Amino acid sequence: MSAQTSVASSHERVRPSSAPTGWQGWVLVAPFLLCFGVFSLWPLLNAARLATQQTYGPGFSRFVGLENFSQLLRDPMFWTALKNTSSFTLLSVLVQMPLALGLAMLLNRPGLRGRGFMRLILFSPVLVGVVFTAMIFAVLLEKRTGLINIALHQAIGWDLDFAWLERGVMSSLVLATAWQYTGFNMVYFLAALQTVPEELKQAARLDGAGPWARFRHVTLPAIRPVAMFVVLLCIIGSFQVFELPYILLNGGAGPDNRGLTLVMYLYQTGFQTGDLGYAAAIGWMLALILATFGIAQRVLASRHERMKGGTGGGA
């Protein structure tokens, strides 16, 4: 009996008196579950239901099964939107990543004067709203009076009448996005660069590695997980692009739908044509595409983690 008592009391001692038990734990996570349920899970499930309906405004709906999805695969507008969005994403990654990494490496140099100020300046565009960015670039990309045409004209004799928002829609979108997000990505790279072991760089110098070899064999492997994460962020953000082309192209998709993106097509179908079911199907396709990228990133990251192992001694 006394042994039992002592076991019981030792159990009580092991568990801190403040630790929540059973229902207390549920109470603590309830606010999150409530918000997640109402604002994420419910809309997601509702969108799944909606994707199986043909709707005409909120009043009319009819169950069509997977018809919306098969229709989508035959829809040339969807393929145009997917092609445009993919090109925009690819170009954004190709422009923003090297630029952000390059700037981060430049601003990571110890002893560089005005380093903090430059970091702030380059980061600040992300603090400006997308709508505002679109409005700035609408002015910058003007035909005769836009700063970009004037600068290019003076530098390389560029045609002052070049209509960026008609003939160079994709370039305009990529440029505006790069202006806004390169500094943001740079901050991630800066943080990653600061974790590159100094000893490793020095070992490489002694081993005779030049700047490129040091970048390839020391810097790049060390920042790979962060680089993969930043690329994923850029892909997700680019696939969701909507406000920028919407405002730059005055609510349209530009000539020949050159500025039609997936989310813009979703918006047009759901809120202009009124077929919410078809729009939900587009939304689900977008979600599937992004989920694929997310899973790919996770697989690559976990492979990298396995290679690096648990200890930092080798790094």
Added chain:
Amino acid sequence: MATVQLSNLSKTFADGTAVVRGVDMTIPDGEFCVLLGPSGCGKSTTLRMIAGLEVSSGGRIVIGGRDVTDAEPKDRDVAMVFQNYALYPHLTVAENIAFPLAMRGVDKATRARKVREIATMLELDELLGRVPAQLSGGQRQRVAMGRALVRDPKVFLFDEPLSNLDARLRAQTRRELKALHARVRITSVYVTHDQEEAMSLADKVAVMAGGVIQQYDSPLELFRRPTNRFVAGFVGTPAMNFVEARVEAKGEGKGQAAGAQMVVTTDLGRMRLGAGSGDGLKVGDVCTLGIRPTAIDVRRAVAGIEEEGEHAGVAQGVIESCDLLGEVSDLWIRCGTQAVLARVRTQDWMRSGEACLVGMPRAEMYVFEPGSMGKRLSGGESGMSEPRGAVAAALA
């Protein structure tokens, strides 16, 4: 292989802190030199200046007759083993070892042959396909050695390479390192704060403090004849005991040195030092006496110690703590205001609170000028210090 010469080498950081001040030393071809000192003494900075990873503020570095003071690290023909090994985590062991050769444009076949040779020498054959994360600390250390060895450098630099290993592995790696150096005989500079490591590895040790080399000598000389109180306190385990003293009387006449004695007063009582002690001191001068813990005689109070004869002085004390190490024990003995550490052969009566007598053999006493860097004035003439206390205690 090459001789390394440092002349008046110095380093001052941008904030004005001088970390290395006028280091002069010559490391002969094939010798193993250890830079030993406490944290912040400038030993690592000196090593990094030799490697070219740190730009010197003054002085010259000559390796194999060539002035490399302003040369790029890769052009100095030195290889370095880092504290954290600095292996490329995404490369296999074979690729890590071959990396310096690849960077120098050595062809693939030669690279493969050299990697095999090194792997055999360091017993890494089974591990060539693994990445560093799959290796133990000792194995990583060997890979780092392999990467340094593979290109036959003129000079090997080691920056505390054993500090991340556990005690047993450290001792084993130390032996391997010593054997390896005996085989390749490449001039080596090794930085450590561990004096045991320094004593066991080095042909010569440079003890540094405050950015200055205090003494550059063989391990035995450092132990026997430390140049100053700092070296005496830093070299030897456990560290030397010091006690402040004032000269009370001194034998006159150099001609009759045999009979001359110096009598000093200390917190441990009056002491009669041997002939020729405290060269240059006069009556009334202050100095520091030193004695190694292994040289001290400790007897149970009831047994008694002859004050006359071989002891400079005998103090009464009480054992404050007794650390049993096995065959020997470390005793902290309180003698009035002074605490003395003695390493003696373990005896049953040695317990905290036990009264004892502490005898300090005259032949084992060191005399230093006052101050933490006080110059050695006498002591160390009798040769290697025997564990007298332990022997005497065993006989008692």
